[in-house]
Amino acid sequence: MASKSPEALERKRKRFRDWYNKNRDTQLIIQRARAKADRLTRPLVYWAKELWKLYRITPDKYNELLVRQNYVCAICKESERAVNPITKQPKRLQVDHNHKCCPGRTSCGKCVRGLVCRICNEALVKADSSKNWIENLQTYIGR
Ligand SMILES: [Zn+2]
Ligand SMILES: [Zn+2]
Numbered sequence: 557m558a559s560k561s562p563e564a565l566e567r568k569r570k571r572f573r574d575w576y577n578k579n580r581d582t583q584l585i586i587q588r589a590r591a592k593a594d595r596l597t598r599p600l601v602y603w604a605k606e607l608w609k610l611y612r613i614t615p616d617k618y619n620e621l622l623v624r625q626n627y628v629c630a631i632c633k634e635s636e637r638a639v640n641p642i643t644k645q646p647k648r649l650q651v652d653h654n655h656k657c658c659p660g661r662t663s664c665g666k667c668v669r670g671l672v673c674r675i676c677n678e679a680l681v682k683a684d685s686s687k688n689w690i691e692n693l694q695t696y697i698g699r
Pocket of ligand 2: 657658663664665666667668
């Protein structure tokens with residue numbers, strides 16, 4: 557049997573790469589579809605997965621924080637006002653973490669500080685990212 561030409565080998569490699577890439581995309585699509593289905597049909601499972609993926613905490617830990625905070629935002633002491641458009645129920649308070657420990661959206665779990673409403677979370681993000689924002693705000697509103 558004659559040894560294969562470099563061109564033939566390259567074609568073979570390309571076929572494999574194409575198959576691999578196509579298959580990987582298919583797997584990703586399946587994963588996303590499953591996550592979406594979970595979100596609608598098994599919201600608690602979806603929520604638990606998201607909690608773990610983003611903040612490395614369990615629903616038990618979340619509920620523990622919620623009870624400790626008296627079911628209200630850790631900052632403004634009010635309930636969440638945002639409503640889930642599908643269930644029409646108030647949304648859950650958001651998990652806040654120390655961005656000095658974990659910059660970005662995800663937490664290692666150890667730096668989770670508490671649960672906050674969306675408005676306070678926005679303010680926190682602003683205060684973390686914009687230097688002197690709190691002082692400037694106080695000056696602006698006249699303290
Ligand atoms: Zn709040
Ligand atoms: Zn952290």
